Amino acid sequence: MRWKAKIEVTLKKEVLDPQGAAVEGALQVLNYRNVRQVRVGKYMELLLEAPAREEAARQVEEMCRRLLTNPVIEDFSYTLLGETP
Amino acid sequence: MRWKAKIEVTLKKEVLDPQGAAVEGALQVLNYRNVRQVRVGKYMELLLEAPAREEAARQVEEMCRRLLTNPVIEDFSYTLLGETP
Numbered sequence: 001m002r003w004k005a006k007i008e009v010t011l012k013k014e015v016l017d018p019q020g021a022a023v024e025g026a027l028q029v030l031n032y033r034n035v036r037q038v039r040v041g042k043y044m045e046l047l048l049e050a051p052a053r054e055e056a057a058r059q060v061e062e063m064c065r066r067l068l069t070n071p072v073i074e075d076f077s078y079t080l081l082g083e084t085p
Numbered sequence: 086m087r088w089k090a091k092i093e094v095t096l097k098k099e100v101l102d103p104q105g106a107a108v109e110g111a112l113q114v115l116n117y118r119n120v121r122q123v124r125v126g127k128y129m130e131l132l133l134e135a136p137a138r139e140e141a142a143r144q145v146e147e148m149c150r151r152l153l154t155n156p157v158i159e160d161f162s163y164t165l166l167g168e169t170p
Contacts, residue, residue, distance in 0.1 A: 008093070008128045023129070026152055032144065034134040043093045043128035044108070049119035059117065067111055 003048045003056040007064065007078040010041035015073045044068060047083070056080055088133045088141040092149065092163040095126035100158045129153060132168070141165055 011017050017039050024038040050056035057080060064076045096102050102124050109123040135141035142165060149161045 006093075008091075010128065010130065020129075023153070024131075027131075027148060030148075030152060032148060034144075035148075036132045038129065038131040041128040041130070043095065043126040044105075044123065045095065045126070046109075046112075046123040047121045059119075063112060063115075063117060063120075067115060068108070 001049070001051065002083040003050055003053070004081045004083055005044075005046050005048055005056070005060045005078050006081070007044040007046075007060065007068065007076055008041060009044070009064075009069050009074050009076045010039060012073055012075055041074075053080060053082070086134070086136060087168040088135055088138070089166045089168055090129075090131050090133055090141070090145045090163050091166070092129040092131075092145065092153065092161055093126060094129070094149075094154050094159050094161045095124060097158055097160055126159075138165060138167070 011020075019040040020038040023040060024035065027035045027038065048056050048059060050059060060078050060080065064078070065071055069076045096105075104125040105123040108125060109120065112120045112123065133141050133144060135144060145163050145165065149163070150156055154161045
C-alpha cells in the first residue's frame, strides 16, 4: 500500500529562530501588529510503499532521525495518509 | 481571542524541486528504496490576536499572499487552532 507522509520539522522551543524573528519584524512593518511568536521550520512530503501503517510510521520516524531532521535542535511531527492506487 | 496558525508552504506541482530531489537521492543511498516524490517546503507557526476565526483566517491568507509565500511558484495551506489564554 502507498502512504503519503506529511512531515513538519520545527526548531525546539529553546533554540533561537532568527528567520522567524525576521519574518515577525517584516509582518510588524506591514502593520500586522497582532502577530507574535513566528517560528519558521521545514515541511516535507513523500510517498512511501509499505504493507501497513505501523511499518510506514516506523520508517518515517527512522528517516526523520537519520536524515531529515537534526534531533539536537529540531522536533518533528508527521501525518500518514493512505493512498488509493 | 488568540489563534495559532500552522502554515504549510509547498512548491507548486509543476515547479522543479531540486532540494526534494537531493533528499530523495540521499534516502535511496540510505536504502529507503520504497520512497518517492519527496518535496521540500516551508512550515511556519505564529500566534495571532483576532476576535473571530473568520478574521484570523482572512489575515493569515493575506499575510501568506503578501509576504510569507511567493504565489507564482508556491501554494499554501493552513490550520487555525483557537488557544485558551
